[in-house]
Amino acid sequence: MKKSTRALVGMVALDLIVLAGAWYMIAQTKSGAWNSTDPAASISMVSTTAGTIIGVVTAVLLLAFFVHRRAGN
Numbered sequence: 001m002k003k004s005t006r007a008l009v010g011m012v013a014l015d016l017i018v019l020a021g022a023w024y025m026i027a028q029t030k031s032g033a034w035n036s037t038d039p040a041a042s043i044s045m046v047s048t049t050a051g052t053i054i055g056v057v058t059a060v061l062l063l064a065f066f067v068h069r070r071a072g073n
Helices: 003-031 039-071
Strands: none
Touching: 003 039
């Protein structure tokens, strides 16, 4: 597998892991399994953090994809 393809597969895998984790935490908070003084603020914080992580991971790995593509890998 080319390095550029590996970067794209890694990006998708990491994004899905972060998305699944955020979904799990939000589901636990909504169902009441995890107690919070302000559930809406907790869900907002989880969503914002997960979105930021996904954005950073995607930007870094897309940059790696293009660098590897330019190098011929």
